[in-house]
Amino acid sequence: MAVLxxxxxxxxxxxxxxxxxxxxxxxxxxGFTQRLGRWDVKLSPYLxxxxxxxxxxxxxxxxxxxxxxxxxxxxxxxxxQGEFVGLQNYADVLAQPTFWKALTNTFSIFVxxxxxxxxxxxxxxxLLDQNLRAAxxxxxxxxxxxxxxxxxxxxxxxxxxxxxxxxxxxxLGVVGxxxxxxxxxxxxxxxxxxxxxxxxxxxxxxxxxxxxMQAVPRELYEAAVIDGAGRVRQFFSVTVPQIRATIIFxxxxxxxxxxxxxxxxxxxxxxxxxxxxxxxxxxVLYLYDxxxxxxxxxxxxxxxxxxLFLIIVVIGLVNFLITRRISTSDPRSGAxxxxxx
Amino acid sequence: MSSVAVTAQTAxxxxxxxxxxxxxxxxxxxxxxxxxxxxxxGWVTYTxxxxxxxxxxxxxxxxxxxxxxxxxxxxxxxxxxxxPDASLFDRFAEIVTSDNVNFVKxxxxxxxxxxxxxxxxxxxxxxxxxxxxxxxxxxRGPLLVFVIATMAVPxxxxxxxxxxLMSEIGWIGKLQAVIVPALVxxxxxxxxxxxxxEALPYELIEAARVDGASMIRxxxxxxxxxxxxxxxxxxxFTFVQQWTNFFWPSIVLxxxxxxxxxxxxxxxxxxxxxxxxxxxxxFLVTLPLxxxxxxxxxxxxxxxxxxxxxx
Numbered sequence: 001m002a003v004l005x006x007x008x009x010x011x012x013x014x015x016x017x018x019x020x021x022x023x024x025x026x027x028x029x030x031g032f033t034q035r036l037g038r039w040d041v042k043l044s045p046y047l048x049x050x051x052x053x054x055x056x057x058x059x060x061x062x063x064x065x066x067x068x069x070x071x072x073x074x075x076x077x078x079x080x081q082g083e084f085v086g087l088q089n090y091a092d093v094l095a096q097p098t099f100w101k102a103l104t105n106t107f108s109i110f111v112x113x114x115x116x117x118x119x120x121x122x123x124x125x126x127l128l129d130q131n132l133r134a135a136x137x138x139x140x141x142x143x144x145x146x147x148x149x150x151x152x153x154x155x156x157x158x159x160x161x162x163x164x165x166x167x168x169x170x171x172l173g174v175v176g177x178x179x180x181x182x183x184x185x186x187x188x189x190x191x192x193x194x195x196x197x198x199x200x201x202x203x204x205x206x207x208x209x210x211x212x213m214q215a216v217p218r219e220l221y222e223a224a225v226i227d228g229a230g231r232v233r234q235f236f237s238v239t240v241p242q243i244r245a246t247i248i249f250x251x252x253x254x255x256x257x258x259x260x261x262x263x264x265x266x267x268x269x270x271x272x273x274x275x276x277x278x279x280x281x282x283x284v285l286y287l288y289d290x291x292x293x294x295x296x297x298x299x300x301x302x303x304x305x306x307x308l309f310l311i312i313v314v315i316g317l318v319n320f321l322i323t324r325r326i327s328t329s330d331p332r333s334g335a336x337x338x339x340x341x
Numbered sequence: 342m343s344s345v346a347v348t349a350q351t352a353x354x355x356x357x358x359x360x361x362x363x364x365x366x367x368x369x370x371x372x373x374x375x376x377x378x379x380x381x382x383g384w385v386t387y388t389x390x391x392x393x394x395x396x397x398x399x400x401x402x403x404x405x406x407x408x409x410x411x412x413x414x415x416x417x418x419x420x421x422x423x424x425p426d427a428s429l430f431d432r433f434a435e436i437v438t439s440d441n442v443n444f445v446k447x448x449x450x451x452x453x454x455x456x457x458x459x460x461x462x463x464x465x466x467x468x469x470x471x472x473x474x475x476x477x478x479x480x481r482g483p484l485l486v487f488v489i490a491t492m493a494v495p496x497x498x499x500x501x502x503x504x505x506l507m508s509e510i511g512w513i514g515k516l517q518a519v520i521v522p523a524l525v526x527x528x529x530x531x532x533x534x535x536x537x538x539e540a541l542p543y544e545l546i547e548a549a550r551v552d553g554a555s556m557i558r559x560x561x562x563x564x565x566x567x568x569x570x571x572x573x574x575x576x577x578f579t580f581v582q583q584w585t586n587f588f589w590p591s592i593v594l595x596x597x598x599x600x601x602x603x604x605x606x607x608x609x610x611x612x613x614x615x616x617x618x619x620x621x622x623x624f625l626v627t628l629p630l631x632x633x634x635x636x637x638x639x640x641x642x643x644x645x646x647x648x649x650x651x652x
Contacts, residue, residue: 037555044556045478048468052525053484055465056491059522063499063506070501127389130382140638141394143645147630148400149585151605152623156400159407159616167403167419203397204645211646256495263587267606270613284588291501292592298501305498312495 064309071302078296089303093290099304101278102286105190109282110258112194117202118250122243124202125209126235139210142203150263153196158268161192183269186279193280196264201257205250212246213239248323255319259312260284283308401627408432408621415616432621441611442604442622443596448629451601454519455583459576461524467572470533471564475546485534491527500589507593518593519600523583529575532648536571537564574644577637584630601626 071089074082093099124142132138145153160167161182169179182192216239224234240247262284266272273289274281281289283304291301403420408429410421437444472478473485503522504513512518541564549559565572587602594600596607608622634641 040556042478045472045476045481048472048476048560049484049530051465052469052488052527052530055521055525056527059503059524060491060494060496060499063502064494064496066502066505067499070505124390124393127382127386130386132382132386132390136639136642138390138394139642140634141390141397143638143642144394144397144631144634145400146641147581147585147634148627149587149602149605149630151585151587151602152627153400155605155609155619155623156404159620160400160403162419165416165419170419199397199400203393207642207645208648214646252493256493260495260497263602266587266591267609270609272606288592291504298505302501305501309495309498316493 067302067305067309070298071300071306073299075298075302076296077292077298082299085299089299090307093300093303093307098278098281099283099286102274102281102283105186105274105278105280106259106261106282106284108187108190109194109197109261109280110255112190113197113201113261114251114254114258116194117198117205117254118247120198121202121205121250122209122240122247124206125213126239128206128210129213139207142206144203145200146204148200150196150200151267153200154264154267157192157196157199157264161195183275184279186277189268189275189280193261193264193268197258197261201254205254208250209243209246212243216242248319251323252316252319255315256312259308259315262288401624401631404620404624404627405429408617408624410617412615412617429621432618433625435618436608436622436625442607443599444604444622444625447599447601447604450516450598451584451629454516454523454600455580457520458523458583459579462526462529462579463572463576465525466529466533466575467537467565467568468560469530470535470537471541471560471568473530473534474536474538475541475543475564488527488530488534492531497588500592503589504592513593514595514598516594516598519586519590522589523586526579529579532575533568533571537568540571541567574640574647577641578644580633581630581641601629 072084072086074085076082128135128138128142162169163179163181163183166179166182168182172179180188182188220238220242221234224238229237261282265274265280265282265285266288268280269275272285273293274285287301287304287308289295290304291298405425406420406422407415409425414421436442469488473481473488507513507518512521545563545567546559549563554562585602586600587606590600591603591606594603596603599607605623605626608619612618612622
């Protein structure tokens with residue numbers, strides 16, 4: 001029983017050491033089975049976790065590290081490895097205006113998708129966190145977009161946001177507004193792409209917020225009601241502070257995902273390279289274009305991947321520090337029994 | 342979640358299913374006296390929710406309407422007609438039999454990839470999760486921290502070496518190239534660790550060991566059955582994730598051996614003048630997951646909500 005962490009209130013009848021059924025067997029046999037049993041106990045835990053670690057090392061960790069190696073060499077999709085060039089690939093990438101354009105686009109799309117998404121998801125979750133009729137129906141209803149694949153979403157919204165005879169422009173026409181060049185204009189295309197991301201993920205995040213809201217102790221609301229707080233006041237003074245850990249979690253996940261947008265932009269038009277002016281090209285699409293598109297330059301592509309990796313890590317850390325600061329400077333946090341993210 | 346698993350072991354799986362259903366419906370012991378209990382939500386709430394659901398369904402409706410119209414009509418009006426009609430099925434037939442998009446092959450490939458990956462992720466995650474949650478061994482803490490840390494690492498940025506590796510071993514264009522890198526998931530290991538540490542009592546493991554079961558027998562007959570609810574949800578999520586995955590398959594697979602998301606791109610490339618056909622195809626590609634969602638959507642909702650509380 002050496003492997004087992006002892007639990008409180010463990011039955012007193014538990015026999016210590018090997019089971020009593022082994023005693024009548026011959027002595028040598030006991031020795032052998034016991035030794036075998038001990039190896040079984042010692043090695044099994046490692047054996048069970050090894051598939052994950054071996055496969056992760058091969059398909060996750062190694063490629064990520066090897067990206068750094070590729071990025072300091074001349075390396076071509078067709079020609080293979082060339083000579084060592086130091087940081088030349090990084091310098092080349094940073095000198096390309098398209099890279100900076102792609103980076104700006106990525107941040108613009110990211111902000112346009114994450115901020116409204118979190119706000120709408122929290123509002124919807126607050127609506128769902130009531131004594132609704134057919135609660136499961138509404139929950140499933142908001143989750144439908146999650147099972148539509150991003151490439152399909154992109155095709156559909158590409159048409160809805162068509163520059164001519166598109167549904168959205170028709171709607172704008174009804175309320176007397178001029179049609180928008182959803183593909184031609186830089187900012188408008190970012191709005192269209194962010195809408196696709198929001199469409200697919202808002203419902204998913206709503207359910208996560210809903211779960212967090214249901215975990216809020218109901219006594220807090222009762223206390224707030226006694227103190228005379230209205231519904232809106234309850235929402236801002238009880239619900240939002242209580243689900244802060246979840247908000248942080250969603251923001252961090254949205255950051256990691258939002259900086260790697262690819263599917264939606266790849267299918268937003270026929271060419272899939274971010275528009276005539278690269279007005280909606282994202283960094284991952286740029287990486288794709290450098291490595292598999294016209295340049296077929298793996299060295300530079302790897303440099304782009306590493307730069308993006310560092311950006312994501314830095315933003316993740318900044319995110320973490322800011323949110324920690326917010327949660328520690330908040331006077332209510334001291335009374336909160338739950339741990340932060 | 343833990344109480345559902347306990348119910349499964351004490352009162353049988355039928356009772357556990359009922360308990361899980363109650364919880365999924367939000368009528369659990371906690372939800373029943375929720376802060377909305379005093380006030381029934383009014384029509385404003387229902388109107389906003391109904392609008393949200395309509396917006397969620399609108400793009401799918403849009404594909405059906407465009408699929409029922411001719412390209413000429415689509416070029417002239419945003420919504421050519423209000424209701425889909427039977428001509429939709431001609432388009433479906435055209436897509437399924439078209440040589441350009443390889444639909445049947447893509448569907449088969451998607452099923453193979455998604456099922457294999459879901460199965461492997463569940464098996465490996467349950468093994469590792471059981472080990473982390475219930476067995477004691479040197480290095481357990483740091484290794485678990487490592488697993489959790491990898492969840493935040495964008496591993497898909499390693500695609501270039503991955504591609505080099507795949508072309509070295511001659512897997513470009515083959516399904517293994519998509520399956521093998523997806524076989525393990527840090528999230529899966531974390532998820533199963535969390536679940537088993539609550540749902541599997543030490544007493545059950547001890548009982549099996551006392552009865553002389555080997556470690557692997559204990560895993561198979563005690564841990565695996567206890568892990569079943571969480572394993573089903575993990576399988577569902579992994580399946581959806583693989584089914585919708587586009588980035589890596591679009592790089593490593595080609596038109597002769599595609600998965601369904603690649604079909605969407607092929608539709609776009611081959612039929613860009615015929616939006617009617619493209620949208621019919623987009624709907625066809627979406628349909629399998631919609632069917633699964635209609636059957637298992639409740640579980641998907643429950644899975645997301647339970648994952649939120651734990652994560």
